[in-house]
Amino acid sequence: MALSPHYLTRRDLTSPESRLWDALARWDAVHHHDKLSAPEDAVNLAPGDPSQVDVNTGATWGSDRQVRADLIRQILLGRTERCRPRKLVLAGARITGRLDLEHLALTCHLKLVSCYFDDTLVLDQAEASGIYLINCHLPSIEATQLHTRHSFKAENCTIRNGVTLIGARIDGQLVLRNTKLLGVSRSHNDALAADALTVGRGMYCDKGFRSEGPVSLVGAQIGGRLKFDGARLRHAGETALHADELVVAGNLCMAPNCEVVGAVLLNAARIGELDCAGAQLDHGTGAALQAVGLQVAQSVRFNNGFRAVGGVDITNCQIGGRLDCTKGEFIQGGGRPALEMSRARVEQNMLCRTGFRATGMVLLDGADIRGNLSWEGGQFNNGAGVAISAQGVRVGRNVRLAKIADPGSPHAVKFQATGSVVLADSEIGGQLDCQGGSFDGQGGPALSAPGLIVGSDLLLANDFHATGTVRLIGAEVRGHADWSGGRFHTDVGAVAVNATRLVVHHNLDFGNRFSAVGSVVLDGSQIKGKIESSRASLHNPNGEALSASRVEALQGIRLLHRFAATGTVNLESASIGVELTIDGAKLTAADGTLLNLRGAEITGTLRLAKPSERTINGEIDLSYARVLQLDDTGFVWPARTRLDHFTYETLEEGDQSLTGRRKEWLSSSSAGTQSRQVYQQLAKVYRAAGKSAAAREVLVAGEDARAKELPNSWRRGLRRLLRLTIGYGHHPFWIIRWFVGAWALGGLLFYLLDYYGQIALANNLDGIPSCLQQAQGNIPACPPEHTKTTANTPPSFFGWVYSLDLLLPVVSLGQRAVWFPLHGWVWVTSFFTCLGWIFATTLVYGLSRAIQRE
Structure with a gap:
């Protein structure tokens, strides 16, 4: 059929095309006869109800439904006789030939409903008011650098070989709703190639949109929303959605029920809001969603059934709202993180609450969360590896790794981490709340937080359970540290809690059924409040149950009411203010040392009250300790105590016992x-x-x-003598008791000797021979008259005076110079004389010692 170079005439038309011609004629009549009141601005060929047309059978339609592509091209270019319609509506037609509108400016809207294309629709560099393809079947669409002043729609369409919109500019909406892209473009190998696309009012690939190949939106700019809710994107093992540097002014919505098999790339994208709630992403062992450097002005939602097999990588992203992963599932089995957001910045909260599951590591190193980090009820599982790595994280408010009430159940749901949780060098502006959380290090540390700074309270309490070491080395808690009711379990002989150099600005409480298997280490820690524990159980029988050497507790330490430690309680070189109270505690140690206070300094009271058991088996080491006041009024001291250089200034008063x-x-x-x-x-x-x-x-x-x-028996005997006589010099006048006793004994002895005639004068007086000489038989017995004294009669003999005269050295009472015992009793005088000197010397020694002490 020949066409004029400029205009198409009726003679050139087939039957369906003639109907199209008639429509053009009606349009012309309306616009050239003022008597018609309701002008038509569209040319419409719509046989019957287009919804009843099975477009998939279009390849079998005969000539009665065929329209040549060239005719449509001429109409759109305004090359028909006198007719230039504003809209061309064509329904139920089979368009034969290649509709090639490349580099053309179309004069009217194009709306094709339930049409079947034999060949590609070419719109490269074309300009159009609006293009609408509804329920059409096409081989492909080539629309590179297409410009439409209104919308471009390919809704409910089936496109076998992809759509190309590279560099296109759609001033209105781009709608691909419920469209199926069954293959890829021959030129770009994409199901939808839309790099550098510009859309003024939103792009809709939703409600049944399906692509069997990659969708590329690299560098695209979407003025409104970009929706993939209900879409199916499939490119297994490869990239399903490639949208690096994508700009979306509104929200990018993949919720609900968007399914992607393959990777989603949003690197360096800028989005108003990212909503992936309920989306299903599957990329095997690779990252299901990779958005390095992503910028989101508002919130990001990976919640309410979201599932990513292969993990999500939003490293270095910036989120202006909150990140919500509640009831989201992140699975990564290839050694990569299940959720990676190192150096990410979230202006509000990050939520991974009840229903959240991560299989693989969650990586937040260097992240900045300005609001709360709320992971109550979340489950993190990475086997024996690191479940959560949050080194250097900054959180503006609270971090909650705790249990939470389940709205659908009377029971609470616990935070669970299988694998280590690492918070090293992190800074938390509010609380770190791990109450009721379960941390299982699987042979490694359960919670590792050296250098952690907590702006408020550290709560490892109320059924908190750690299997593995909890490391708080060099951490700082600017509120309270509450571990009451927590369970810290590791191997016996290992360290359950390592809080070396921990700084707590208020109190440290680990009571109320606190339980630790392994050592609790507080060496070098500084507690500006007090350390208090009651009804706690520390079990490390072969070592130290509590190691707090060099600890500084400004308000004291209180171990009270059924505090039980199986293993040594080590407070060596501790600095304790106000008090150290151990009341009702049960201390047991296999190596014998129950309590080690060697070198400790207590500027208040050391109160050792009634223990839980009447007998304490073990040793207490107080050597080199210094205490202001010692209160042991109710304490039962053990059989062994080390007290060398133990000093204290006052004692609590008690009874005489x-x-x-x-x-x-x-x-x-x-x-x-x-x-x-x-x-x-x-x-x-x-x-x-x-x-x-x-x-x-x-x-x-x-x-x-x-x-x-003393090693020698004679030295021990001498010391025993000093003990009995002068109380080692502390009771020098005890010797007087011995002196009086010796005097009384001597007086009685000499009285008896005198009574039996065994006392005689020691020398002659006025020529009278001494009775001693008489008794020795040198001279005859004294005549009877000599027994009477004369004017020179010696003093009378008094046994007690004589005994006193013998015992008093230096002083003479005139008895021992005149009278003398007979026979062997003479040695008694020597004994009493020596005894007197011993008494005197001992008294002088005792007095000198007493004066020396004063």
Whole structure:
């Protein structure tokens, strides 16, 4: 059929085309006869109801439904006789030939309903008012750099070999709703090639949109929304949606029920809001969604049934609203993170609450979350690896890794992490709340947070459960640290809690059924409040149950009411203010050391109250410790105590039995030269309290302890003598009792000797021979008259005076110079004389020691 170079005439038309011609004629009549009141601005060929047309059978339609592509081209170019319609509507037609509108400016809208194209629709560099393809079947659409002043729609269409819209400009909407792209473009190998596309009012690939090949939107700019809700994008093992540097002014919606088999790439994209709630992404072991450098002005939602097999990578992204992953599932089995958002910035909250599941690592290193990080009820599983890596994270408000009430159940849902949770060098502006959370390190650390800074409280309490070490080395808590009711379990002999150099600005509480299997380490920590624990259980029988050497507790330490430690409680070199109270505690240690306070300094009271058991088996080490006040009024000291250089300034007053108990306590201290010091310390405190008698009693007990340590029996005997006579110099006047006893005994002895005639004059008086000589048989017996005294009669013999005269050295009472025992009793005088000198010397020694002490 020949066409004129400019205009098409009726003679050139076939039957269906003639109907189209008639429509053109009616349009012309309307516009050239003013008497018609309702002008038509469209040319419409619509046989019957287009919805009843099965366009998939269009290849079999005969000539009665065929329209040549060239005719449509001429009409759109305005090359018909006198007719230039504003809209061309064609329904139920089979368009034969190639409708090639490349580089043409169309004079009217084009609307094709239920049409079947034999060949490609070419719109490259064309300009049109609007193009609408409804329920059409096409081989492909080539529309590179197409420009439409209104919308471009290919709705409910089937396109076998893809759509090309590279560089196109759609001032209105781009609608591909419920369209099926069954193959890829021959020129670009994409099901939808729309790189550098510009859309003024929104792009809709939703409600049944389907692509069997990649969709490319690299560098595209969408003025409104970009919707993929209900879409199916499939390119298994490869990229299904490639939208790097995409710009969407509104929201990019893949919710609900969007399914993507293959990767979604949104690297460096800028989006108003990203909504993937309920979307299903599957890329095997690769990242299902990769959006490195993504910028979202509002919120991102991976929630309400969202599932990503292959994980999500939003490294270095910026989110102006919140990131909601509640009830989302992230699965990665290829060694990559299930959710990777290192260096991400979220202006509001990040939510991974009840129903959230991550199989693989969640990586947040260097992320900045300005609101809350709320992961209550979330489940994180990475086997023996790292479940959550959040090194250097900054959170503006609270972090919650806790349990949460389930709205559909009377029970609470726990936060669960299988694998290590790492919060090293992170900074949290509010609380770190792990109450009721379950952390299982699978052989590694359960929670690793060295260098962590918490702006408020650290809550590892109320059924918190950690299987593996909890590391808080060098962490700082600017509120309270509450571990009450927490369970920290690892292997016996290992470290359950390593909080070396921990700084807590208020109190540290680990009571109320707190349980630890393994050592709890607080070495070098600084607690500006107090450390308090009651009804706690620490179990590490072969080592230290609580290691708090060099700890600083400004408000004191209280271990109360059924506090039980199987293993040593080590407070060596600790600095404790106000008080250290151990009341009702049960301490047990396999190596014997129950409590180690060596070198500790307590500027308040050391209160050792009634223990949980009557007998304490083990040792308490207080050597080199310094205490302001010691209160042991209700304490039962163990059989072994190390007290060398233990000093205290005052003692709590109690009944008189305390002194005896304290002497037993001191006697249990370690042997050696330091034993003197421990007794001197107690005596010093007694003297300062005005209890001199108790002080001397303690010092005597100390000398008794030293005597037992002497290697030689004679030295021990000498010390025993000093003990009995002058109380080692602490009771010098005890010797007077011995002196009086010796005097009384001597007086009785000499009285009896005199009674039986065994006392005689020692020398002659006025020529009268001594009775001693008479008794020795050198001269005859004294005549009877000599027994009477004369003017020079010696003094009468008095046994008690004679005994006193013998016992008093230097001083003479005139008895021992005149009278003398007979026979072997003469040696008694020598014994009493020596005894007197011993008494005198001992008294002088005792007095000198007493003066020296003063």
